[in-house]
Amino acid sequence: MHPPQKGDPMPSTPDYSPENREAAFAAFRAQHPCYEDTRILDDLRSREYARLDALDQVYLDYTGSGLYALSQLRRHMALLEEGVFGNPHSKNPTSLAMTHLVEQAREYVLRFFNASPEEYVAIFTPNASGALKLVGEAYPFAPGGRFLPAYDNHNSVNGIREFARAKGAEVTYLPTVPPELRLDSKRLRAELEHTQPGSHNLFAYPAQSNFSGVQHALEWIAEARAQGWDVLLDAAAFVPTNRLDLGRWKPDFVPLSFYKMFGYPTGVGCLLARKEALQKLRRPWFAGGTISITSVQGEGWHYLLEGAAGFEDGTVNFLNLPAVEIGLHHIAKIGIGTIHERVTCLTDYLLRQMSALRHSNGAPLVKIFGPADTTARGGTIAFVLNDPEGIRLDYRKVEALANRENISLRTGCFCNPGSGEIAHNLTREEMAAIFGRDEPVDFETFYEWSRREYGRAPGAIRISLGIATNFADVYRFMRFLASFVDKPHTALHKVQVEYPMYDLLRDSA
Known part of the structure; x- marks a missing residue:
């Protein structure tokens, strides 16, 4: 106008x-x-x-x-008040009672997203960032392989690039196009065609931007997988108000944060992973709860547990996991x-x-x-x-x-x-001027410097x-x-x- x-x-x-x-x-x-x-x-x-x-x-x-919701708290508190629950890693009555609730929550998470237990596994994590770190540190990046993240990714997805680069994989960012800030579909298709035989390649993008709210096409999942890519779909900003049907869409890895969906509990996230894709991951370490046996008397003497258990480090946040099922029931009822x-x-x-x-x-x-x-x-x-x-x-x-x-x-x-x-419209040259300074720059300094130098700020x-x-x-x-x-x-x-x-x-x- x-x-x-x-x-x-x-x-x-x-x-x-x-x-x-x-x-x-x-x-x-x-x-x-x-x-x-x-x-x-x-x-x-x-x-x-x-x-x-x-x-x-x-x-x-x-x-x-x-x-x-108020009823979420009341149902969870009533459960804790009326039960006695022990560490699910044991086999005593209180532990078995807790194990039942943990596995019940796991099953309901899969059901909520229409993910077949024959195809998908639900791995509980401290948050969505923890789910992403599981993928990043264990994915078989190597020379000749590629990591294709989007400009529109959350920093917890961006951080995977450090694992990729450390293992010699190529990292290429897929740009967004203003003014709508949608991913460049032509560029995407060109990048998906660029792979080497026998290489491992990971495409990571959000179903919905946590910045602008733009929703990126879920059809890209099948398109990428058809060309041999594994697909990581960041669904954290999408699932609170949209249905994600994993019976229809088949991403390999889906990180979630439950408090973003229904507020409580915090400290519990999830990685929904296709079993076939999960088998590609090679964990760089092990922890309590993730191994069947180990020995201190030999190099590499340990056997990881299969499935979700091999990725849930230590003891899961077990007393809060029933609250996840309660929260999902709350959403499903509405x-x-x-x-x-x-x-x-x-x-x-x-x-x-x-x-x-x-x-x-x-x-x-x-x-x-x-x-x-x-x-x-x-x-x-x-x-x-x-x-x-x-x-x-x-x-x-x-x-x-x-x-x-x-x-x-x-x-x-x-x-x-x-x-x-x-x-x-911050250019690569302008960002290079920030990162080329002698001392690390915090966000406040970055903001003020950009306003002063360029008349605009992030x-x-x-x-x-x-x-x-x-x-x-x-x-x-x-x-x-x-x-x-x-x-x-x-x-x-x-x-x-x-x-x-x-x-x-x-x-x-």
Whole structure:
């Protein structure tokens, strides 16, 4: 949209006042009639997530973490209160009782994702990053082999490149294409054709970006496997609001994080692995719980257990594993399709409303990174705000103002540097200048240096929707966003940003 010409009417900011909310909700329902099919979630919010309204919280960081339902806690606590459970590595009554619950949870994880136990195995890990490390350290990378990650990968996937390079494999990144930040399909097909006979090659990409919410084609799984590639599908950001059917799609490795799906428990992730692909992995070490026998009197005298047991180092987080099954039952009872429908409706509303916000001179307030509509995209929206002169507002100060309004959003690079670099047009030469410095650079220094040198900086503001999001949440967020209309960037200079040091050092999820 071009700035209005002399004599043209100035754009007006929509009325997001509390008094206008009911009228806005009625208009929203008329535009999104399928929203009525998700009203079960409103009842669920009043019963299971009532603390959100009791504490006046607008939670828009579901990609960072899901929220737990009250009934999840009660069922888990009741189980622990009424039972006596021992370490599942023993064979006594309390241990056998725990073993039964662990294996029951394992079986239900496979069932939830329609993964045949004849084809897939569920390996419990501390988190999704732990699942990825299992693959990276044990995959048979070698000279002549390749690792093909995507620009849009989370850093826990990017880290696999260090294992690949250490073993002599070639590492090639698959770029994303702005403005929608979708992976370059032509480049992908060309890369998939480039392999050597007898080599091991791993293609890794996310089903949904944790940066922009863009969803990448699951059809690439079969296409890559047909050309001899193993496929690692990062599903951590996808599965909280979308169905992943492993009976239809057949990735070799799928890392998951359960707290991102339903909030509780933390400290439990999973690697869903095809048994055929799992047999290729060669672990560089062993730990308690992963071996059948070993000896200290000879080099290499140990035998790993088969299947999941050979990859679950030490004692699994056994008391929390029943809570995984409880959480999955909670999602299944609601229906992942219902959650998906609601998130899609509310995401569409936000994309339309955010794109329409303009300053009095006609300049847009919001720049969205990624798809501008809900076609092949999830409920994660990354964006920045510009003042009337097009000068970017400091997202750290926007977050500080959101905190005052009890709005939980996310800022930074979200542990996804590739999408951030492409979104902000940071070139290889510019990044080389950062990494060529004598001293290591933390994110805060990187941010300030980029702003000073290039007039732009990595990072964005991110909101993400989930199971308990309702219209009142997104309406209140739009009211907050509209407060920046016609506000110069200098108006934020006095906003104090106070973060503890560990927040400056860590930029994840």
